[in-house]
Amino acid sequence: MNDGTSRESIDPETTPEALVERFGRDLINDFDLDDPAFNDRFDETLNFMVRKCPVVHSTVGKGYYLINTQDDVRAAAQNWQTFSSAKGYMPNRPDGLPYLMPEESDPPIHTRWRRVLNPHLSPKVCASYEQAVRDDANELIDRFIERGECEFISEFGALLPGWAFFKNVLGLPIDDLAMLVNGVEEGTFAPDLDARAKHFAGVFEYLETHLKWRSTQPSRGDLIDTILAGVTYDDGTIAPWEHKVSILVDLTFGGIATTTFVMGSAIHHLATHPDQRQLLIDQPVLVENAIEEYARFFPPVVALGRTATSDVEVSGTSIKEGEFVMLAYACASRDPRHMDEPEKIDVRREGIPHSTFGVGPHRCIGSNLARVELTATLEEWLKRIPEFRVKSGGEPTYVTGFLRSMRSLHLEW
Amino acid sequence: MKVHIDEIKCSGHGRCAKYAPNVFKLSDDDGYNADRGQTIEVPAGEEENAQLGIKSCPERALIIVED
Ligand code: HEM
Ligand code: SF4
Numbered sequence: 001m002n003d004g005t006s007r008e009s010i011d012p013e014t015t016p017e018a019l020v021e022r023f024g025r026d027l028i029n030d031f032d033l034d035d036p037a038f039n040d041r042f043d044e045t046l047n048f049m050v051r052k053c054p055v056v057h058s059t060v061g062k063g064y065y066l067i068n069t070q071d072d073v074r075a076a077a078q079n080w081q082t083f084s085s086a087k088g089y090m091p092n093r094p095d096g097l098p099y100l101m102p103e104e105s106d107p108p109i110h111t112r113w114r115r116v117l118n119p120h121l122s123p124k125v126c127a128s129y130e131q132a133v134r135d136d137a138n139e140l141i142d143r144f145i146e147r148g149e150c151e152f153i154s155e156f157g158a159l160l161p162g163w164a165f166f167k168n169v170l171g172l173p174i175d176d177l178a179m180l181v182n183g184v185e186e187g188t189f190a191p192d193l194d195a196r197a198k199h200f201a202g203v204f205e206y207l208e209t210h211l212k213w214r215s216t217q218p219s220r221g222d223l224i225d226t227i228l229a230g231v232t233y234d235d236g237t238i239a240p241w242e243h244k245v246s247i248l249v250d251l252t253f254g255g256i257a258t259t260t261f262v263m264g265s266a267i268h269h270l271a272t273h274p275d276q277r278q279l280l281i282d283q284p285v286l287v288e289n290a291i292e293e294y295a296r297f298f299p300p301v302v303a304l305g306r307t308a309t310s311d312v313e314v315s316g317t318s319i320k321e322g323e324f325v326m327l328a329y330a331c332a333s334r335d336p337r338h339m340d341e342p343e344k345i346d347v348r349r350e351g352i353p354h355s356t357f358g359v360g361p362h363r364c365i366g367s368n369l370a371r372v373e374l375t376a377t378l379e380e381w382l383k384r385i386p387e388f389r390v391k392s393g394g395e396p397t398y399v400t401g402f403l404r405s406m407r408s409l410h411l412e413w
Numbered sequence: 414m415k416v417h418i419d420e421i422k423c424s425g426h427g428r429c430a431k432y433a434p435n436v437f438k439l440s441d442d443d444g445y446n447a448d449r450g451q452t453i454e455v456p457a458g459e460e461e462n463a464q465l466g467i468k469s470c471p472e473r474a475l476i477i478v479e480d
Binding site: 123124352353354357359 | 421468
């Protein structure tokens with residue numbers, strides 16, 4: 001290594017023994033997204049992997065790879081021909097779970113749907129929801145501000161995204177939101193795989209019932225009507241009913257299960273970093289940067305999967321046709337090859353190309369709405385509750401798999 | 414300065430227009446870069462913003478074709 005010629009020389013930090021000693025397992029050959037140690041040492045593991053382990057393998061279930069550098073993640077995400085979404089995005093997918101459109105499809109089917117759905121979640125349309133989302137943020141804050149404390153996740157973070165999406169975009173009642181949030185959360189993280197499938201089935205059933213009901217109602221010209229109108233695929237077939245249901249399910253998963261984590265993490269960071277909080281209060285123009293920085297650093301989508309459609313090599317690792325490959329967006333967003341000091345949070349950062357919202361044709365369709373929700377949260381919160389801290393004993397708790405979620409965060413002011 | 418917007422790679426992150434609103438426009442309809450597949454001229458004085466917009470594109474869809 002020292003003479004610069006022996007490229008094959010061994011990095012003492014990545015030998016199986018060194019990895020077991022440091023991380024409790026051989027990250028490179030025996031990775032596990034669901035390992036509690038990954039949850040506990042999330043940042044350290046991501047920072048290490050993006051630098052030292054461009055590709056890692058897991059032997060859990062049917063096994064899967066994780067691609068970790070920004071260049072490799074971008075290349076794979078854009079190359080849908082080789083890294084197909086049509087076999088699902090979850091590793092060790094529960095049997096019988098229907099595929100979710102548009103996420104679990106490839107072009108041209110995917111393109112047909114995105115073309116009709118995109119206009120409902122464009123930056124322009126989402127900007128028109130901004131005032132309503134701000135009002136909702138204030139309504140939530142009204143409920144607890146006088147109390148001088150709150151549990152941020154259940155009283156704000158898990159509610160605002162659902163309200164924003166259901167009220168403005170879907171026109172769905174928010175009464176059943178708690179049930180759906182729980183169904184999505186348990187469907188993702190329940191330790192028992194059968195239980196996961198059952199929770200997902202509950203969410204499907206609820207949304208299908210709503211879609212059916214809407215098909216009997218006069219058109220409102222909204223997103224639901226666009227889903228009901230459907231699309232014609234390139235081979236002339238018309239999208240079947242199940243695809244329409246799955247579109248609504250996929251949107252709902254995305255709409256309620258992700259933004260909460262960025263909100264909670266941002267508010268926690270501001271609660272524990274008064275200097276950054278003051279910076280945002282003094283210079284509100286920085287909020288926009290702050291949101292990108294928090295999204296970069298606190299990724300609710302750790303990694304999403306593809307299936308290799310042919311043998312392929314990624315940073316020296318051969319991957320065989322049919323293997324499951326996860327794009328570690330969380331690692332790619334802190335690649336030191338593309339930004340300085342990626343392990344540091346700085347709300348002043350500008351123009352960092354992060355991959356929190358995914359890369360390639362599956363780029364998060366809700367990214368514009370999520371940004372509106374995050375802006376409303378930071379701006380309204382800092383206006384109403386400029387001074388706040390974590391309640392003693394109320395530190396955040398997390399759960400992690402291919403998604404990461406914050407379970408609770410107790411604040412006081 | 415001229416920039417080409419890759420028609421296929423652009424997937425509508427909208428970062429380019431955030432950082433360089435006088436250079437890059439998003440389509441009102443779908444929010445993707447409005448000049449996808451085309452080469453645009455960066456107005457004089459906007460080079461720095463354009464650079465930031467180019468850098469922030471997660472898809473590397475913006476290519477400088479002429480300095
Ligand atoms: C901070 C919040 C959010 C984050 C970090 C996030 C992240 C992501 C990521 C990484 C993908 C890429 C999937 C892939 O590569 O296969 C994605 C796709 C998607 N997201 Fe989000 N999301 C967020 C909020 C939302 C919201 C609010 C919605 C709904 C309104 C939503 C709906 C979707 C849908 C439907 C897809 C699939 C798009 C496709 O496959 O074409 N997401 N999201
Ligand atoms: S940032 Fe890149 S992907 Fe996003 S709209 Fe602009 S050119 Fe397209």
